[in-house]
Amino acid sequence: MIEMLKHLKPYRTKLIFVLVFSLAAILFELYLPTLMADIVDVGIVNQDVPFILRTGALMLFCSFMAIVLMVGVSYFASKVSLGFGRDMRRKIFVHVEHFSLQEYEKFGSASLITRTTNDVKVVQDVINMMQRMMTRAPLMLVGGVLLAVSRDRYLSLIFLAALPVLALVIFVVARKAIPLFSSLQKKTDRLTLILREALTGIRVVRAFNRVDYEKNRFNIANEDFRDTGIKVGKLMAFMFPIMLIIMNFTNIAIVWFGAIRIEQGDMQVGNLLAFIQYAAMILMSLIMLSMAFIMIPRAQVSAKRLNEVLMTKPLIKDPINEEFAEDEAGLIEFNSVIFRYEGAEKPVLEDISFVAKPGETTAIIGSTGAGKSTLLQLIPRFYDVESGSITIDGVNIQNMLQSTLRGKIGYVPQKxxxxxxxxxxxxxxxxxxxxxxxxxxxxxxxxxxxxxxxxxxxxxxxxxxxxxxxxxxxxxxxxxxxxxxxxPKIYLFDDSFSALDYQTDRKLRDALKQETASATILIVAQRVNTVKNAEKIIVLNDGKIAGIGTHTELLNDNTIYQEIVASQQNGEVGA
CATH class of the missing domain: 3.40.50.300 (P-loop containing nucleotide triphosphate hydrolases)
Known part of the structure; x- marks a missing residue:
């Protein structure tokens, strides 16, 4: 949570206004019981009507000033908290936009959406509450205690019995609330994930008659979220009646022992009334603090989740000094490239070396899972190679700014x-x-x-x-x-013709050849018809290059390519 508060630096001036206005409002409020005591002990006892009117007018002025100042506190507190929420959402969005696919996959889209919306809202609300309560409550508590003691130090001993009980209740509730709030946020992620999958995959759900299954899956997650929310609600429901009981018994004790002291002549009626007012302020400040302490654990969980995103450094970074190519033609060269996904034992791509020249089409074909799409995604640096290098026009892509590199590329994804x-x-x-x-x-x-x-x-x-x-x-x-x-200088087509019929596929490839005559084209495809006219065909098998050549050359001497061609011809005959 402390890390989150560092993001409030741009709002220091407004925070100072909140603090100053809160202090001034509390001073006016703390002065009111004293004025009321003077009216009773001086004005009423002496039947001094002018004194009562003057003191009453002063009470009205103090009340009015306290109201105006608290409106100011609410205004500046709202500006700070809403500004923080806006800035935090922007920071997270911009930061996530710089993630490589590895960091994005680590969190998942559902969790990132929840963190950017729900978690930011939780922290924003707590910051708003802290400005109104966490500044007001301590000042009111200290001021109330000092003035109550100044009225009657013996009667103030009642607080020594009430305050520890209140503190114990707050501690017990907060201790139980923290793990529940953490669990609640995780279940929010789960609920968002299921809802997102059900909505984006609605066609598949209906096509397979899985509507009832998805309803059941959602209901389980929804009820799990509800049960945890009810546990949190029960804690809150338990806390406030206990605190009200403590407050009421404290007031009973004050009136009881105050009446005894008045009877003994050690205290005046006005002083007792003022003391009751200060006691109410002290107990109210403790209730405000308890509300803050209950909300802070939830905000801590949300703040931790936000910090996890902000503290995650993208693995793919821009170089300090960018290198530039002398001739920007779009020549791509893979030099002994090895790549594996994080946590994988075996490389997805191993010892990949080839050259893709401008004005030529380089096609990549192979069985499912051979690493074709992964190879293509290495070029715009969606992932970085483990070893080896990829160069464009003789410059290692890791020595280019990502914006410069991707500005050279026209990428058409598989989906x-x-x-x-x-x-x-x-x-x-x-x-x-x-x-x-x-x-x-x-x-x-x-x-x-x-x-x-x-x-x-x-x-x-x-x-x-x-x-x-x-x-x-x-x-x-x-x-x-x-x-x-x-x-662009380079076109990357990741199985981008799979949904086209053969006639449209052929027309499109013929039109592309004319439109992109001077560009470097890399095509990943499953269909032999899509790649057979390419100047160079790379056959991938189990992450390794099994052959490079034209359609005719590979058909004559590459077993794997022959199998791919045969399987597709057999499939067409069967169809």
Missing amino acids: ATLFSGTIAENMRYGNDQAGEGEIREALKTAQALDFVEKREKGMHSKLEQAGSNLSGGQKQRLSIARSLVRK
Whole structure:
């Protein structure tokens, strides 16, 4: 939690205002019982009406000032807490955007969403409460005790019995609350994960008639969350009646023993009334502190989760001094590259060496799990190699800024990803300066212009989240068009033609060859028809290169490639 408070430095001035206003408001409030005692002991006893009116007017002024100052406290406290929440969400989002895929996979999208929204909100609310209560309550407690003692030090001994009991209740509840709050946040993550999976995978759920299964899975997580929440609620429900009982018995003791002291002539009625007021302030400040102490454990759990994200350093970093290529043609070279995922015993890719030249298409083919997509993801540095190197135009990609490196690349992922907005806005994701003519040309090359123009508003038609109002082939073609709008030196197609029929696949590849004649093209594909016209085909098997050559060369002397071709021909015959 202390780490989180460091992020409040930009709001130091407002925090000072909160502290000063709180102190001033409390001084006015603490003065009110003294004025009331004077009215009773001086004004009423002596029947001095002018004194009563003057003192009453002063009480009204003090009350008004206390109200105005507390409004100021609320205003500045809200500005600080809401500003903190805004800044923290921005920091987490920006920090996560710099994560490599390894860090992203470590947390998971559901947990990152919960941390950015729910956990930030919890800490924000506690910061707001701390400004209002944690500044007000200690000052009121100290001031109330001092003034109560000044009124009657013997009657103040009652607090020696009440305060330890209150402190014990707060300690016991806080000790039980911390693990429950930690568990509650984890169950929030689980609930978010299940809900997200059910909503994003709704087509699969319905296709396999698993609606009831998903309902049951959600209900189990939901009820688990509810049960933990009820336990927390029971703790709160137990705490406040106990504290009210202690407060009421304290007031009874004060009135009881105060009456005895008045009877003995050791205390005046006004003093007893003032003492009761100070006692109420002391006990109220303790209740405010207890509320803060109950909320702080939950905020500590949330703050810890936020710090875990912020303290996670991306494994992939930019170099201190960037190197630049003399000739930016897009030549890619793999030199004895080895890569393994974190925690894996065996490398996914081993001893990978090849050259992909500008103006040529280099295709990568192999069985499922051979490492084809992983190889492609190493080029834009989604992951870093374990050993060996990857160079572009003779410069190691680790010596380039990530923005510079990725600016050279047009990447089309295996799973087409589109964003909510218009088709044109999605196209400009690759190049925000692209005009409608450029977008139209890219759509035409990607064989997407026909279906785009059939929509009511053409390229200005709206897309739903993740392009859910498009077919798989349409999404793939728009993803390809988006990379074409960028006009990069290097194109990476990660099985980006799998949802296309053979005729569209052929037309698209022919159009691409003309559009990207001078660029370096790497294609990952499962289908032989997609890669057979490539100038170079790399056959991957179990993370190693099993052969490099043209379609004809590999068909003549590469057993693995022959098996792939034979299996696809047999599949087509069978179909």
